Amino acid sequence: MQNKPGRTVIAAAVKLVVAAVAMGSVMGVASAAAPDSTRVIVKFKPGHGANIKSAIAAARGNVKHEIFGMDAMAIEVPLTALKGLQNNPNVEYVEEDLVRRPFALTSASTGSPYALGQLVPYGIKQTQSDLLPDTYVGNRKVCIIDSGIDRAHEDLVGNSINMTGQYDSGTGNWYTDENKHGTHVAGTIAAVNASGVGVVGVNSNKRLKLHIVKVFGANGWAYSSTLASAANQCAAAGANVISMSLGGTSSSTTESNTFASLQSKGILNIAAAGNDGNTVVSYPAGYSSVMMVAAIDEFKQWATFSQYNSQVEIAGPGVAVLSTVPTNTGSASELKVSTTTYKPGAITGAPNKVATGTLADFGLGDRTSSTVSGKVCLIARGTVDFATKVMNCQNSGGVGAVIYNNVAGGFGGTMGTTIASIPSVTASDTEGAAMRGQLGLGATVTVKRTSYGYLDGTSMATPHVSAVAALVWSYFPTCTGSQIRTSLTRSAQDLGTVGRDVKYGFGLVQARAAYDRIRTYGCGA
Known part of the structure; x- marks a missing residue:
């Protein structure tokens, strides 16, 4: 996770005018704005896109990305045009289009509950995922917003019947992965339980539904406008859990509104705390509508790279995590x-x-x-x-x-x-x-x-929590995402200072304990 460009360039442009254009690629290639211009998100009033199209053209700007599911778009305009465009009454707000980036130990199976001849990453047992069968997880869908996946991977192809995604002309096919990150995340969530093949994921029996939205291409970064679109696409695809091993500094009104809306619809949003080892709050994890995940190691100790602050809510295995990477790239x-x-x-x-x-x-x-x-x-x-x-x-x-x-x-x-x-x-x-x-x-x-590799990061902790959330939720499908979130925190294994703290949040996510709690007390108790 890296710092993003400064926000001062748009401070005066809080009412910037934009124009709508015909919707093109939803996930365009990320590219930096020219030195004499700036890239911003503009939220405009419904039905007024056509009215301001000529204004943006007159300002010599252009639309870079139209946000799926919102009356908003990302545009690039000359810096000199900002003052002349700021007073249009059809614009609700303007903000910087922030950069978002991906945040970057096993034992042999004994034959129960996993087939022989494969490795069981330590995070599987640490999160109690081996104690709760994924019998009913077919009623849940996890949406992974990342760099795509290698769908043909030997340890993922067995679950391909339950995978969906979207092609984008900018980032390419969702079933390809140019930088390994998304495939690694997917393996933690759903690597297949197959005799003699690789590793196992939290939900390993080819039942969990996955939807893949690819926001990172080979260049490894995207904008907040792209992330907002991706999240809305997850919702449109019927996702219950949105897993985001990514982030950046500074908040975005567009993102905040997006995730708040998705939470109100019952979706559970989960994101990485960040890997800078400081107290900075990263986004989207920092929004109240998103569950922030910290990283621990195999000894349940806080990972020194894991960002720590009052927003940290839960922890997951994130050091030396073995999972899938695109075939023969590891x-x-x-x-x-x-x-x-x-x-x-x-x-x-x-x-x-x-x-x-x-x-x-x-x-x-x-x-x-x-x-x-x-x-x-x-x-x-x-x-x-x-x-x-x-x-x-x-x-x-x-x-x-x-x-x-x-x-x-x-x-x-x-x-x-x-x-x-x-x-x-x-x-x-x-x-x-x-x-x-x-x-x-x-x-x-x-x-x-x-075709496997070890990676460190809150990026690796996040899919553990996302996968456990889907697993537990599958037993109680009438619960809402917010109720599952509460149950996960109240059943977490307390680590560090007693009670919630800035490094571990409420503690290590526990699948079986969460199941037992809901079974005893009900949703969200």
Whole structure:
């Protein structure tokens, strides 16, 4: 989640005139406004679109996006035209069209309740999703607003009969995903329980209905006008839950009105708190009509990247979450030294290769050395970035690199824009210490393609909560979204300070406990 452009450019233009045009693509490609112009949302009075069409043309502006389900549109106009357009009586309000972005540990199945030969992400058990069968979840629909999904993925295709979505000329087909985010979210919600295949989602038995609205293309961001349209499209498709692993700073009247309207219709809106690790309130999660989700790790500890404030309402698993990514776009890391098999972390951008050589000490990797030629470099974390360490190993003739932590625990890294030709992985501090006792032994570093990946973020916590909400709600379909929301918070496992707090909200979402509460006390009690 990133900060958005400033709002001062439209402060004086609170009554900006716009014109309606024939409705085109609902989800246009996100692109920044020209330097001498600004992009804003204009809400106009019903029936007056045609009356102001000529005014917007005279102002040399153009319509960028007409908001589905509202008398409003996003336009781009020259800055010099704002004062001359601000007094039209047919305009209700004008606001900046804000940028919205996606917010970016397993055990083997024992055969019950999931088939053998697949992994069960820790979040499944942590949220009690394995204790509540998804027998009735076919009566619920979750709408995922994100980057689309890989519908052909081996762990999602089995549920494709229950998937719908919409094509858009800007972002493309809803069943493609150019940046992995949406597919990962979908897998947490509904990866299929299939023997020998991948992972399981919260609702894993091919019953849950999904509707996909793709707002993020390869560029990875969208506008608040696009989000408002997407949410209204979710409602039009019959969604009960809207899951949004996205957001940005500053509120939008258009968004606020949209989600308030959807809540009044019984829909449950759920969104990510944000990943900047500060007290800033992100939107849409910050609206009272939206449930804000924080992230915790496998030990039920607050994730340090998770934004914390009084609006945080509930928490979900969001650290090292394993889920689906578009077919063969992920990387799996393997490391073996002599007869010891380790569980390394991934370095994003490492090439898919296998390298074998003698394990050699490469210190901090902050300089080249011919002593590691033909060998696998064991490198301590610190001093210089990961890319520099790996490239120094490569330029020294090294065939592979292992970077071990200088603090407790494992970690992941990235090569950034650097392109290396040798495979590289990470290791924990304890694994690094063990390997220092194995110098001179044979080592194999493997980075290979996979259709699964680990991701961190409140983006990963949000689909856990959305999926649990649909699962619990399926047993009590006469409840409203607001009542399910109340039941989830009152049945959450309290974490941190007793009672609601800024990091965990009411606590960790619990499927079985929520079911038991509603069964005993009724909807929303």
